[in-house]
Amino acid sequence: MFNIIIFGKPGSGKGTQADFLKNKYDLYHISTGDLFRKNITTETKLGLEAKSYLDNGDLVPDTITIKMLENEVLSNKDVKGYIFDGFPRTLNQAESLDFFLESINLNISATIALDVSEDELISRLLERGKITNRSDDQDVDKIKNRFNEYNNKTSILINFYKNQDKFYSVDGKGSVDDITSRLFNLIDSLI
Numbered sequence: 001m002f003n004i005i006i007f008g009k010p011g012s013g014k015g016t017q018a019d020f021l022k023n024k025y026d027l028y029h030i031s032t033g034d035l036f037r038k039n040i041t042t043e044t045k046l047g048l049e050a051k052s053y054l055d056n057g058d059l060v061p062d063t064i065t066i067k068m069l070e071n072e073v074l075s076n077k078d079v080k081g082y083i084f085d086g087f088p089r090t091l092n093q094a095e096s097l098d099f100f101l102e103s104i105n106l107n108i109s110a111t112i113a114l115d116v117s118e119d120e121l122i123s124r125l126l127e128r129g130k131i132t133n134r135s136d137d138q139d140v141d142k143i144k145n146r147f148n149e150y151n152n153k154t155s156i157l158i159n160f161y162k163n164q165d166k167f168y169s170v171d172g173k174g175s176v177d178d179i180t181s182r183l184f185n186l187i188d189s190l191i
């Protein structure tokens with residue numbers, strides 16, 4: 001199995017690129033943000049628990065997030081590999097993911113970061129906020145809070161995966177097609 005983490009700050013294009021990657025490499029795409037939003041829309045217990053965190057641009061507590069991710073993997077086991085999008089976002093999530101995958105005889109093959117500056121990201125997110133109505137994309141303070149969450153809790157994962165020799169980064173600036181080609185080239189060199 002080929003299991004990848006698509007990594008990067010909010011708005012870096014993880015979801016967009018994950019769609020291309022899942023089709024090209026026949027991977028099952030798990031986006032924790034999408035899962036939370038689906039649960040919020042359908043007003044499940046999980047959605048009610050997560051809602052205020054998403055509204056404020058805070059990370060949802062690990063216990064909730066890790067359980068949701070594990071359930072999603074366990075309910076979709078007959079696949080060629082997974083693409084994890086938006087998970088892990090804390091050291092605890094990353095360690096739990098390794099432990100969990102090992103328990104089902106899997107592991108992470110590569111973590112690939114999309115590298116984009118915060119200035120560029122703010123304008124992308126505000127544009128997305130106009131199209132999707134995502135409230136966390138419509139307010140600069142909420143966007144900045146998400147960057148703070150990334151810088152305080154998520155960016156340490158770069159070293160976590162570097163230490164495992166699994167960290168790669170591609171330039172996330174340019175056209176969607178160009179970025180997709182960079183990712184395909186990188187992944188083709190890894191498999």
Ligand code: ADP
Pocket residue numbers: 009010011032033034036053054055057058059060061065085086087088089090093136146
């Ligand atoms: P973006 O990458 O643009 O912030 P996502 O859809 O990945 O968008 O995430 C939206 C929100 O969902 C986050 O701000 C956070 O509240 C919640 N979330 C998503 N993934 C996680 C995670 N792994 N841990 C905690 N919270 C998460």
